[in-house]
Amino acid sequence: MLELADSLPAVAIGHQIVLDLYDCARERLDSVDVVRTALVQTARAVGVTIVEEVFHKFSPWGVSGVVVIAESHLAIHTWPERRYAAVDIFTCGSSVDLHRATRYLQRVFEAERVVKKEFRRGSEVA
């Protein structure tokens, strides 16, 4: 039995950014190497600790990838034929600069538009 919760403060556990990257460079979105490097570099740039990573190239188009970090995860799914990528960055570290990550990913994929949603996770923990 784990006995810890009673003494912990009622604050948010995680912080999540959901990015929709539009009008990207198609060939970048379809390269598993580019996508993998982008996500791993994002993790490194924001100073999180990588635990595991998995990437998959779909046929005929598209890449999915997830980097599990000690602070939660980064995930990406690309649709080169739509010039679109969906990115999720979920962390539980307070020092992570998610805006820097956003700018980096926008640059790598040459996204002309980025729509960002940002919210806290676990904010109702007792």
Add this chain to the structure above:
Amino acid sequence: MLELADSLPAVAIGHQIVLDLYDCARERLDSVDVVRTALVQTARAVGVTIVEEVFHKFSPWGVSGVVVIAESHLAIHTWPERRYAAVDIFTCGSSVDLHRATRYLQRVFEAERVVKKEFRRGSEVA
């Protein structure tokens, strides 16, 4: 529970549900076997195609796991000491029953409260 989908645009590439599971059974959240089975069974129950999976047990507490599916991903992070789990289900298949997945996960982890956010991804693709 928060229900947002009805007001969202009809055309989108993906569909995402973000679940905060509160007041769960601690031991279940801390078992990598229970967490892995729950996420894989969720994927199977909603009929998606599993491509890769990765699970990690943290010390002293907590489990992170991601199942990459042909339709995008499922991810879970647990904080047994807070009796809290964060789940993301991101699909691009229109036939996926995400509400069924929510009910299943709530039951497995014996969550007393679930806060759900739901939104579409890539709805501005040209």
